[in-house]
Amino acid sequence: MSPAIQLPGQRGPGRSRLTRDLVLRTALDLLDAEGLEALSMRRLAQALYCDPMALYRYAANRAELLDGITELVLNEVAINQHGQDWEAQLRQTAHDFRLTALRHPHAVPLLVTRPLSTPLGLRPLGMLRPLEQILGVLIHAGFAPRDALHVYRTYYGFLYGHILNELQELIVDPEEDEALLRLGLYRLPPREFATLRRLAPDLVAYDGAAELDEGLDILLSGLAQKLDAADPHPDSGRRRVRR
Amino acid sequence: MSPAIQLPGQRGPGRSRLTRDLVLRTALDLLDAEGLEALSMRRLAQALYCDPMALYRYAANRAELLDGITELVLNEVAINQHGQDWEAQLRQTAHDFRLTALRHPHAVPLLVTRPLSTPLGLRPLGMLRPLEQILGVLIHAGFAPRDALHVYRTYYGFLYGHILNELQELIVDPEEDEALLRLGLYRLPPREFATLRRLAPDLVAYDGAAELDEGLDILLSGLAQKLDAADPHPDSGRRRVRR
DNA sequence: ACCGCAGATCTACAATGTAGACCTTCTCTG
DNA sequence: CAGAGAAGGTCTACATTGTAGATCTGCGGT
Numbered sequence: 001m002s003p004a005i006q007l008p009g010q011r012g013p014g015r016s017r018l019t020r021d022l023v024l025r026t027a028l029d030l031l032d033a034e035g036l037e038a039l040s041m042r043r044l045a046q047a048l049y050c051d052p053m054a055l056y057r058y059a060a061n062r063a064e065l066l067d068g069i070t071e072l073v074l075n076e077v078a079i080n081q082h083g084q085d086w087e088a089q090l091r092q093t094a095h096d097f098r099l100t101a102l103r104h105p106h107a108v109p110l111l112v113t114r115p116l117s118t119p120l121g122l123r124p125l126g127m128l129r130p131l132e133q134i135l136g137v138l139i140h141a142g143f144a145p146r147d148a149l150h151v152y153r154t155y156y157g158f159l160y161g162h163i164l165n166e167l168q169e170l171i172v173d174p175e176e177d178e179a180l181l182r183l184g185l186y187r188l189p190p191r192e193f194a195t196l197r198r199l200a201p202d203l204v205a206y207d208g209a210a211e212l213d214e215g216l217d218i219l220l221s222g223l224a225q226k227l228d229a230a231d232p233h234p235d236s237g238r239r240r241v242r243r
Numbered sequence: 244m245s246p247a248i249q250l251p252g253q254r255g256p257g258r259s260r261l262t263r264d265l266v267l268r269t270a271l272d273l274l275d276a277e278g279l280e281a282l283s284m285r286r287l288a289q290a291l292y293c294d295p296m297a298l299y300r301y302a303a304n305r306a307e308l309l310d311g312i313t314e315l316v317l318n319e320v321a322i323n324q325h326g327q328d329w330e331a332q333l334r335q336t337a338h339d340f341r342l343t344a345l346r347h348p349h350a351v352p353l354l355v356t357r358p359l360s361t362p363l364g365l366r367p368l369g370m371l372r373p374l375e376q377i378l379g380v381l382i383h384a385g386f387a388p389r390d391a392l393h394v395y396r397t398y399y400g401f402l403y404g405h406i407l408n409e410l411q412e413l414i415v416d417p418e419e420d421e422a423l424l425r426l427g428l429y430r431l432p433p434r435e436f437a438t439l440r441r442l443a444p445d446l447v448a449y450d451g452a453a454e455l456d457e458g459l460d461i462l463l464s465g466l467a468q469k470l471d472a473a474d475p476h477p478d479s480g481r482r483r484v485r486r
Numbered sequence: 487a488c489c490g491c492a493g494a495t496c497t498a499c500a501a502t503g504t505a506g507a508c509c510t511t512c513t514c515t516g
Numbered sequence: 517c518a519g520a521g522a523a524g525g526t527c528t529a530c531a532t533t534g535t536a537g538a539t540c541t542g543c544g545g546t
Contacts (some may be wrong), residue, residue: 018524040502051526053504062503109359113352115411119420120446121427128431128439135438145438146445154458157404165400168358184364188371195378195388196371202389203363215397218465226461261493283533294495296535305534 018050020058024068028107031069035106041065063117070114071126073107076100079133086141087220091213093134094159098212101163108167112160131156142231151223158219166208178204261293263301267311274312274349284308306360313357314369316350319343322376329384330463334456336377337402341455344406351410355403374399385470394466401462409451421447 016022026047031039041062045052059065077096080089101108115123131152138148185193185200259265269290274282284305288295302308320339323332344351358366374395381391428436428443 041504042502053527054525056504057524105359109352109356112355112407116348116352116407119424119427120412121424121430125431125435128436132436132439135442139438145442148438149442149445150454150457153408153454154461157408157458158401159404160407161400161402161404164355164359164403165396169363181362181364184362187364188368193368193371193375195382195391196375199378199388199392202392211393211396214393215400218397218469219461222461222465284535285533296496297494299535300493 018048018054018058020068023048023055023058024065024072027065028069028072028104031106032104036109066110067114067118067124067127069107070110071124073100073104073111074130075126076103077130079130079137081133081136086137087224089137090134090155090220091216094155094162094212094216095209097159098163098166098208101167102170102208105167105170108163112164142227144230147226147230151226154219154223158215162208162212162215166206166211169203169206261291261297261301263311266291266298266301267308267315270308271312271315271347271350275347278349279352309353310357310361310367310370312350313353314367316343316347316354317373318369319346320373322373322380324376324379329380330467332380333377333398333463334459337398337405337455337459338452340402341406341409341451344410345413345451348410348413351406355407387473390469390473394469397462397466401458405451405455405458409449409454412446412449 023044027039027044030044030047034043041055042052045055048055055065059068077093077100079093079096084092101111115127120128134152134155135145135148138151139145143151181204182200185197188197190197266287270282270287273287273290277286284298285295288298291298298308302311320336320343322336322339327335344354358370363371377395377398378388378391381394382388386394424447425443428440431440433440
């Protein structure tokens with residue numbers, strides 16, 4: 001009913017040509033602005049001033065469109081493949097990842113969920129690129145390839161877990177939500193939820209970056225230990241032959 | 244069009260009374276059997292031999308129904324609150340969690356995604372129970388309440404991450420999928436995805452339980468270290484006063 | 487016998503994803 | 517330059533979805 005919503009960098013009714021990239025990018029904008037529910041083919045078409053059916057030239061169906069968005073977001077996190085030692089690299093990538101996730105909170109369900117629907121081998125390349133790159137970093141650092149795979153899994157699992165946690169705690173309206181949260185908590189039966197209620201103040205004070213670092217401390221020191229065990233005398237603290 | 248699908252433990256057309264529990268349980272069955280897409284109000288009603296609208300007496304809308312399912316699944320993992328030391332408890336809970344997740348793979352997206360839509364305080368009690376219980380375990384083990392919260396987050400984040408990883412790698416038809424996977428991988432440009440392609444054989448051999456344990460090793464030893472640092476002389480290896 | 491009410495049903499509507507036929511505008515070849 | 521072929525875009529149509537609102541049905545209490 002209402003005329004198309006104008007999104008940040010979009011074309012007006014003097015329409016240029018459609019592009020897969022343009023489509024996906026507008027889709028991401030729409031997702032960021034209004035959430036997953038709102039991202040329907042028709043609404044997207046509206047935002048692009050085109051017929052809904054036109055979109056199907058650039059994505060076989062809605063699922064593939066979502067995959068496209070996932071790809072787009074994933075490629076926003078830069079993986080510095082050179083310089084620095086591996087621990088620093090993983091640390092930095094983790095923080096990058098966290099920031100992109102926070103920039104696109106509505107996309108996070110896609111990030112964690114989309115891969116479940118497509119067997120690894122058939123995913124769009126953009127979704128596999130981070131995997132390949134991290135593996136590179138790890139092997140370069142001296143992990144045996146097979147171990148690198150394991151490490152990658154623990155690492156990425158940890159990242160996914162972290163942002164899921166952080167987003168759960170994220171509250172949109174910081175003003176009234178403190179009250180709302182307490183309200184919610186006081187609704188809980190005091191006997192059964194004693195500890196949780198007692199922790200209310202700590203729940204509202206959440207520092208995602210710090211929490212991430214804490215986790216990384218644990219994880220990375222554990223991994224480093226493993227690396228040393230398998231590889232007692234790396235010639236300068238990292239970089240075994242391998243390759 | 245086709246007559247209602249008969250699900251495992253469901254009532255036939257000689258219909259007993261509807262119950263929230265019955266509704267949710269059938270919903271879960273349907274979810275397990277046919278995936279999230281298939282779980283529509285109408286299909287569910289069909290499985291229960293009732294009018295779609297009847298469901299709205301037991302769940303305000305589809306979202307709440309999904310929350311209900313989440314609750315149901317979450318409560319399948321038992322948290323042994325007594326006996327054992329905390330490490331063993333966390334270990335066991337982790338494995339329980341993994342197994343329930345594998346039992347209901349289609350529910351996992353809900354587990355990780357639903358909480359994002361409801362601020363913590365307003366979630367159904369069943370979704371908060373694990374949190375409360377784990378906190379109990381940790382505090383009992385000697386962690387300061389605030390630390391317990393952090394630990395809980397790292398721990399649960401890790402669990403979530405793990406099953407997401409494992410489910411990504413899970414392949415339904417173990418026969419043809421080895422081929423499929425390779426097929427998929429050989430589609431990748433060899434130069435850019437060299438390492439990934441080289442690791443193909445290791446990718447197909449995935450042992451979730453082992454991988455989980457490896458992760459737990461790292462995580463728990465890290466946590467134990469933290470506990471010792473904050474609490475140098477626990478009178479018998481665990482259980483500080485507190486409480 | 488009456489009310490009232492919770493449970494269940496019926497009808498209806500707006501919105502969705504997408505198939506299939508069609509039109510339009512480029513691009514390349516003879 | 518003609519004209520063929522493809523690529524991009526549009527139109528129409530349909531089955532399916534979530535759910536609002538009015539209505540029916542059987543029960544317990546007075």
